[in-house]
Amino acid sequence: PSIHLSIYLSIYLMTQMSCRDLFSEAVNDTGSTLVRRMEICVAEAEKRSGKNAVNMQETFTVYLIETRPMDAVAEGRNPAPDSLWRRYSEFELLRNYLLVTYPYIVVPPLPEKRAEFVWHKLSADNMDPDFVERRRIGLENFLLRVASHPVLSNDKILHHFLTEHGWKEVVYETGFQAKADSRIRALSATFRVRNPDKRFMEMKHYSDQLQSHTSQLLRARARVADRLYGVYKVHGNYGRVFSEWSAIEKEMGDGLQSAGHHMDAYAASIDDILEEEEHYADQLKEYLFYAEALRAVCRKHELTQFELEMASQDLISKKQQHEELATGIVRTFSFKGMTNKLFGQEAPEQREARIKLLEELIAEGEDTVKEKTVECEEHVERAWVDMQRFKEQKDKDLREALINYAVMQISMCKKGIQMWSNAKECFLKM
């Protein structure tokens, strides 16, 4: 698919940039923000057997990642690639690491774990060779996307994943799993945040739309494919019947017989046509899954904004408490204030201690608010840049996908014209 081709080619034209430059860098047409000086591909897939976590025998697929230094390739040397085998679950681990470590980036998605939106002929079985092949392509696409991302491509863990056998220890050492936001916290923030950035709310709404529309489209497309398969295959029956019929006819026999062959060819032609269309479906699926990544960035904003609001709220309330204690004027209702009224004021030493504590807490709170403000603003700034990048990438890729789809349709029509013109010639001989 031309998506992969364009990314592949782009890698040839890269330069290395420092992280600092990236945030102010606008995305160029030909993707010259790509940074990897490395040719990457997922070359093969193989079945393996082994014991899993609960010591049971299982079969799984491994994928061969091959890398070569780009300058060697450019110079015409043809060094043997470095290679290692990775399972799908390792790709998942890498992606989870990226999600946690770069919450302001719309992280490229992995190809689907299980086959969805299948039409009847396609197997939903993960071991099916066609599925494995499409997954291989999807994994390569994922790596290329990450490796060409202005921010993600600089990550050391990514490099380890591509080149080191012992990458798992390294990734666990980063402790990224502990840094992951709890789902409950994130959900709570979504409901309780008061002033999220409007643009992020719009983006979040858009991500919902994107997800809903692409999945509806994929579902409808699969049903159309299913039906089209039926139409073509039934014509194969003409082949059989014409052949039998031609045996009893004299003048008509030859024409019928050869027409029958073309009907068989017509029926057979749908297999390739629909297999190719699966690649189009895969291109759409990528953006179905991208929608989720986009939403994740928006939710992270809600979370940081919410935490900032909480910290600010906390600071305000502490300052108020301090003011009350210092001036004796009670502005707001408080339990302490009430008990004071009822049971008398506390001793001055106690008051002094509490005032001092509050002052410490206020100082801490101010630091926290500063921290959270920076966190929130940084996230907004970086995320907005990447969401713009994503938007441009999406528009370009999907437009190309639609064009590819039209090309496929045209190819199908040309085949149809050919087949039926041939059949017509045969009928003329009847």
Next chain:
Amino acid sequence: MSGQTVPADFSGHMLDLDEDEDLEVFSKNTSLADGSPMPNSPSSMVNQYRLEEEEEEQQQDANARDIFVSVDNPESHVTAIETFIMYRVVTKTTRSEFDSSEFEVRRRYQDFLWLRSRLEENHPTLIVHPLPEKFVMKGMVERFNDDFIETRRKALHRFLNKISVHPILSYSQHFKVFLTAEELMSHRKQGPGFLSRMGETVRAVANSVRGLRSRPEEFTLMQEYVDDFSNKICSVDKVTQRIIKEQREYLDELKQYSPTYSQWAGSEEELAEPLRGVASCVERCGLETEEQIQHLSQVLVPALHEYVLCAETLKAVMRRRDNIQAEFEAKNEALASRRVDQEALQEEVDGLADRVELANNALRGDWSRWQNSMRTDLKTAFLSTAEKNVEYYEQCLAVWESFLLSQRAEPSEQNDGEDAS
């Protein structure tokens, strides 16, 4: 027009004809032109087949038609007892045995049934084209559904045209009466009554129970062909019906599919235009699919269906021929065994022997005629289908190509990876 039996827009041609103008000549490939056998056996019946002489004088392919029939204008006819459809039957002819050169009568389906059964009775071993069925088993709820009436009208039209080009049947007195009599009911009452027809059937059954002594090889082969042909044509018919069903289901899904693109366009900016473009393409392809389905239903299905019915007719013809032979053999046996009334019986047996020979000759002659006609009709229908399918794909191709063109015209950022043809 060579190779066609009757042009579809036949009535158009007819309306062009004036009484004094020369008739248009529709050249036709018939078995007669090939020189295949017409009955010229020494029987008296041969004299009825005048056309044979005329055609021997004719040039190779041209077969001047001197009678044109059309069926149109179905109208509902209401009486106290029933409601039925009357069709207008228009005849234009230069034949001398007709009092006039133009006739217009109204006929109902029952009248056609009557005509056909008369023809079959008089010519038991000629292949009389079938009529459309009385009812359609599945899918038809109302007898007076417009599609049903139109389908039936077309079939009735074809029926009369097949009769009118038949070298023997077109000269049938019943055919003439059918075309010309103002009111058919009085004529329908005449002719062999119900009881005598019953008697024939009983004899036929009795004879078939006895079984044939020996069927001539050529008719055994014919029987085999008829059985095989019947199987095959039914299969082709079934396959075609199945294709239509699958196409309809495909069309239903297409109709759900194109809106998913336009709905998505609603939430996009840059992408909205190409998305709407694709939606429009899918929609237009859907329209083409609809047309293609219609063409199948209107051209291939009726043609195949007609020959499914023909296969049944052929079986009946074979049976009748067998019965005629069986009857002769039965009487012949009786002649051999009995001594009484030898002379009278001998005459009867001779008559039956002649009848057998006539029947066989008639069938032989009509057989190759029918085969040619079948080949021509089905060839035309298949050709038309193939052409329509080519047209379908050509239209869809144009739709998608115009979309591609619209995308190329856009100022595009990409200069790599776009390998669209």
